[in-house]
Amino acid sequence: MLHKAAVIGGGVIGAGWIARLLQNGVNVAVFDPAADAQQKIDAVVANAALAANKLSDTRSRTPGRLRYCDTLEQAVMDVELIVEAVPEQLELKQSVYSQVEAAAGEDALIASSTSGILPTRLQEKMAHPERLLVAHPFNPVYLLPLVELVGGEQTSMQTIERAKEIYKYLGMHPLHVRKEIEAFIADRLLEAVWREALWLVKDGVATTEEIDDAIRYGFGLRWAQMGMFETYRIAGGEKGMRHFIAQFGPCLQWPWTRLTDVPELDEELTEKIASQSDAQSGQYSIGELERIRDDNLVGILRVLEKNNWGAGKTLKYYEARLNAEIEES
Amino acid sequence: MLHKAAVIGGGVIGAGWIARLLQNGVNVAVFDPAADAQQKIDAVVANAALAANKLSDTRSRTPGRLRYCDTLEQAVMDVELIVEAVPEQLELKQSVYSQVEAAAGEDALIASSTSGILPTRLQEKMAHPERLLVAHPFNPVYLLPLVELVGGEQTSMQTIERAKEIYKYLGMHPLHVRKEIEAFIADRLLEAVWREALWLVKDGVATTEEIDDAIRYGFGLRWAQMGMFETYRIAGGEKGMRHFIAQFGPCLQWPWTRLTDVPELDEELTEKIASQSDAQSGQYSIGELERIRDDNLVGILRVLEKNNWGAGKTLKYYEARLNAEIEES
Numbered sequence: 138m139l140h141k142a143a144v145i146g147g148g149v150i151g152a153g154w155i156a157r158l159l160q161n162g163v164n165v166a167v168f169d170p171a172a173d174a175q176q177k178i179d180a181v182v183a184n185a186a187l188a189a190n191k192l193s194d195t196r197s198r199t200p201g202r203l204r205y206c207d208t209l210e211q212a213v214m215d216v217e218l219i220v221e222a223v224p225e226q227l228e229l230k231q232s233v234y235s236q237v238e239a240a241a242g243e244d245a246l247i248a249s250s251t252s253g254i255l256p257t258r259l260q261e262k263m264a265h266p267e268r269l270l271v272a273h274p275f276n277p278v279y280l281l282p283l284v285e286l287v288g289g290e291q292t293s294m295q296t297i298e299r300a301k302e303i304y305k306y307l308g309m310h311p312l313h314v315r316k317e318i319e320a321f322i323a324d325r326l327l328e329a330v331w332r333e334a335l336w337l338v339k340d341g342v343a344t345t346e347e348i349d350d351a352i353r354y355g356f357g358l359r360w361a362q363m364g365m366f367e368t369y370r371i372a373g374g375e376k377g378m379r380h381f382i383a384q385f386g387p388c389l390q391w392p393w394t395r396l397t398d399v400p401e402l403d404e405e406l407t408e409k410i411a412s413q414s415d416a417q418s419g420q421y422s423i424g425e426l427e428r429i430r431d432d433n434l435v436g437i438l439r440v441l442e443k444n445n446w447g448a449g450k451t452l453k454y455y456e457a458r459l460n461a462e463i464e465e466s
Numbered sequence: 467m468l469h470k471a472a473v474i475g476g477g478v479i480g481a482g483w484i485a486r487l488l489q490n491g492v493n494v495a496v497f498d499p500a501a502d503a504q505q506k507i508d509a510v511v512a513n514a515a516l517a518a519n520k521l522s523d524t525r526s527r528t529p530g531r532l533r534y535c536d537t538l539e540q541a542v543m544d545v546e547l548i549v550e551a552v553p554e555q556l557e558l559k560q561s562v563y564s565q566v567e568a569a570a571g572e573d574a575l576i577a578s579s580t581s582g583i584l585p586t587r588l589q590e591k592m593a594h595p596e597r598l599l600v601a602h603p604f605n606p607v608y609l610l611p612l613v614e615l616v617g618g619e620q621t622s623m624q625t626i627e628r629a630k631e632i633y634k635y636l637g638m639h640p641l642h643v644r645k646e647i648e649a650f651i652a653d654r655l656l657e658a659v660w661r662e663a664l665w666l667v668k669d670g671v672a673t674t675e676e677i678d679d680a681i682r683y684g685f686g687l688r689w690a691q692m693g694m695f696e697t698y699r700i701a702g703g704e705k706g707m708r709h710f711i712a713q714f715g716p717c718l719q720w721p722w723t724r725l726t727d728v729p730e731l732d733e734e735l736t737e738k739i740a741s742q743s744d745a746q747s748g749q750y751s752i753g754e755l756e757r758i759r760d761d762n763l764v765g766i767l768r769v770l771e772k773n774n775w776g777a778g779k780t781l782k783y784y785e786a787r788l789n790a791e792i793e794e795s
Contacts, residue, residue: 149701275684276701283684310683316671323680325666327694329658334694337654342645349693351652353776354639355604355612357693360686362762363755364678365656365663366739367747371759372478372605375752378743382736407711410695414707418696423704426692429775430700433691436769444761447682 139163139303142218143241145209145233147174149181150250151222153278155203156185158220160279161307162198167205168212175205184424185279188431192280192438192452198459209233210240218303220272222250230254231262238264246299248272253320256289266291270300273321274309277427280434282310282451285321308455310448338413339406346417361437362447468492468632471547472570474538474562476503478510479579480551482607484532485514487549489608490636491527496534497541504534513753514608517760521609521767521781527788538562539569547632549601551579559583560591567593575628577601582649585618595620599629602650603638606756609763611639611780614650637784639777667742668735675746690766691776 142158144151147169155178158165167178182203189197206212213219219237223229230249237247247269249259260266271287284304288297297313304311314321320328337343343351359368366378373381418426441449442456471487473480476498484507487494496507511532518526535541542548548566552558559578566576576598578588589595600616613633617626626642633640643650649657666672672680688697695707702710747755770778771785 149703275688281684281687283680285680310679312676312679312683314672316669318671322666322672322677323684325662326659326677326681327685329662330655330694333654333658337651340645342647343643343651345693345695347641348651348655349695350639350641351612351614352655352689352693353691354641354780355610355652356656357686357689357691358610358763358766358777359604359759360681361690361766362682362686363759364674364681364686365659366674366678366743367755368605368759370743370747371752371755374478378740379736382739407708410711411707414695414699418699423700426696426700429773430688430692430697432773433770433775434687436773437687437690437766440765440769441762444758444765446758446762448687451683 139217139306141166141216142220143168143212143216144220144222145169145212145237146222146224146250147171147178148222148224149276150274150278151220152178152181153185153274153276154220154222154250156182156279157307157309159201159203160185160189160197161201163201163307165201165203166212166216167203168207168209178203181279184427184431185277187428188277188280188435191432191435193456198462209236213237213241213245215242216245219245219247220250221247225251225254227254227258230259234259234263234269244268246270246296246303248300250274252324255317255319256287256292257317258289260289260291263291267293268296270296271321272300272304272311273324275323277431277434280431280438282308282448283323284309284311285314285323286311287314287317287321289317305454306458308451310451335406335410338410344417345410345413349417362441468546468635470495470545471549472497472541472545473549473551474498474541474566475551475553475579476500476507477551477553478605479603479607480549481507481510482514482603482605483549483551483579485511485608486636486638488530488532489514489518489526491530492636493530494532495541495545496532497536497538507532509753510608513756513760514606516757517606517609517764520761520764522785527791538565542566542570542574544571545574548574548576549579550576554580554583556583556587559588563588563592563598573597575599575625575632577629579603581653584646584648585616585621586646587618589618589620592620596622597625599625600650601629601633601640602653604652606760606763609760609767611637611777612652613638613640614643614652615640616643616646616650618646634783635787637780639780664735664739667739673746674739674742678746691770 141164143166144155145168147167155165221233223233249271251271252273256271260269270292273285275281275283286300301311334348369381370378438448438452441447442452445453470493472495473484474497476496484494550562552562578600580600581602585600589598599621602614604610604612615629630640663677698710699707767777767781770776771781774782
């Protein structure tokens with residue numbers, strides 16, 4: 138159970154957290170000093186509610202209340218979980234924690250949404266560093282179940298266990314990243330693809346649209362339900378992974394040496410990507426793309442739920458838990 | 467339209483091609499000298515028929531006839547398309563083409579399923595090299611729409627255009643890889659992820675199952691419908707890709723220098739991967755995993771068809787074309 142949470146920072150990720158928390162009956166206090174924060178957050182929360190309605194035709198929790206606060210101190214007072222979603226600057230984040238610690242209860246969990254900064258660095262200057270962890274979500278936070286949990290050197294095991302419970306309560310799949318490593322797990326894989334894709338665009342091999350098509354008409358469909366290793370296990374046939382590696386390992390190695398440089402993201406490459414992206418997706422507004430994406434995700438998640446597989450298992454677990462809760466009450 | 471095709475080699479890819487061709491009313495002649503080839507191909511064709519029935523509730527083409535041939539010459543005689551799906555060895559493939567050219571009609575298209583060898587190399591010794599191209603599919607070939615078309619220096623534009631028509635007729639999304647490049651487009655992206663995943667396993671950061679979960683509970687769901695660039699366009703908000711790159715480009719660059727080595731696929735790493743994969747998926751036979759995968763893919767493809775998006779557009783186009791055909795006849 139989780140009753141009250143604070144979210145510091147209402148950008149795309151912060152607003153996504155707010156929506157997921159509200160949908161799960163958690164009262165949320167927000168602090169974001171930007172003038173247009175409330176308007177942007179309200180838009181994300183409305184979008185997320187549309188998606189949530191389509192995702193489930195069973196009963197749901199009574200939505201939590203959203204409260205905008207004028208100060209960080211007001212927001213974090215008397216909550217169980219503090220979600221930090223401010224820009225990716227170590228010193229900024231450290232100063233937020235210092236303010237948080239001065240105002241929040243001692244046993245409140247502090248969860249950073251950082252996609253790359255090590256929790257050991259984040260907690261360096263804290264009075265109670267044992268309750269800080271990274272809980273790294275994926276956009277759209279209100280639909281994608283993955284959350285990577287990473288503890289720093291001073292994070293307690295109790296914090297990790299409590300966090301696992303909280304994120305399961307929120308309908309998510311907490312993946313405990315057992316070794317503290319920059320960029321964690323998913324973003325390391327994403328960065329590898331991003332780097333290679335930059336080369337393909339820079340060298341004029343493919344446009345952004347052709348690269349996206351190579352993903353979504355092919356292996357992207359596999360990865361929505363199985364990952365890479367399970368897919369390759371099938372490719373290896375009954376003889377298993379050992380056979381797959383013996384058969385394909387050497388082929389996969391051929392062009393590696395040419396792939397391991399890093400392209401510079403200079404003005405020319407940025408312009409190339411930006412204009413190709415306009416040509417590819419410019420006919421849709423971002424709002425339209427978001428709704429298309431959410432409808433697709435909802436449909437895919439429901440298919441997987443029906444088949445009791447992958448992200449669908451998380452949904453099934455969540456709905457079972459929800460029904461048990463409602464019957465208890 | 468396509469009436470008769472030959473498939474040389476009946477492994478996982480060859481058998482997948484056979485299934486897709488048969489489902490589209492194409493008569494297929496197969497040559498594979500392996501003793502158990504027929505048994506394995508029949509199993510794939512039966513699996514594929516199950517999936518095809520679930521994928522469409524509209525009318526379909528009358529399935530083609532499958533004929534097993536004792537010689538390559540018998541198989542390729544009098545067909546419009548010859549699909550080569552033999553092991554990834556340049557000399558073996560070249561010798562197959564030489565046999566094919568001695569027996570097949572001059573205007574038959576020759577399509578290699580290679581996932582990495584350059585078509586310019588493949589066609590080096592051919593009498594009519596202009597009709598050879600690479601048509602690189604993705605497993606399961608009977609469900610995934612992507613096929614990468616790559617011409618070599620001597621491939622004619624007419625061959626590429628004819629191939630586009632053929633693969634659209636087969637319900638696929640032909641992606642013309644305009645620059646001849648090792649591993650083409652999709653496999654370059656896959657190799658980048660594979661390389662990074664090998665490091666994560668080798669360094670004990672994550673198991674194969676944790677890596678697969680990081681994919682399928684998170685960005686894999688995004689990639690089934692949008693690719694990477696369109697997803698990031700949304701993350702950049704209304705300000706577009708330029709904003710996204712300015713905001714996230716530098717973060718993505720942080721750990722790059724540590725990611726660009728290549729791990730050696732030695733015995734120890736192979737054993738680690740194989741045993742982790744057993745722990746992850748060993749409770750299912752490969753046949754069970756294939757059926758689970760196919761059911762998930764069918765469901766996802768139907769969602770995308772309903773939403774007229776990504777791979778679903780290919781399906782919609784295909785069904786429209788099929789209905790037009792049937793009405794004409």
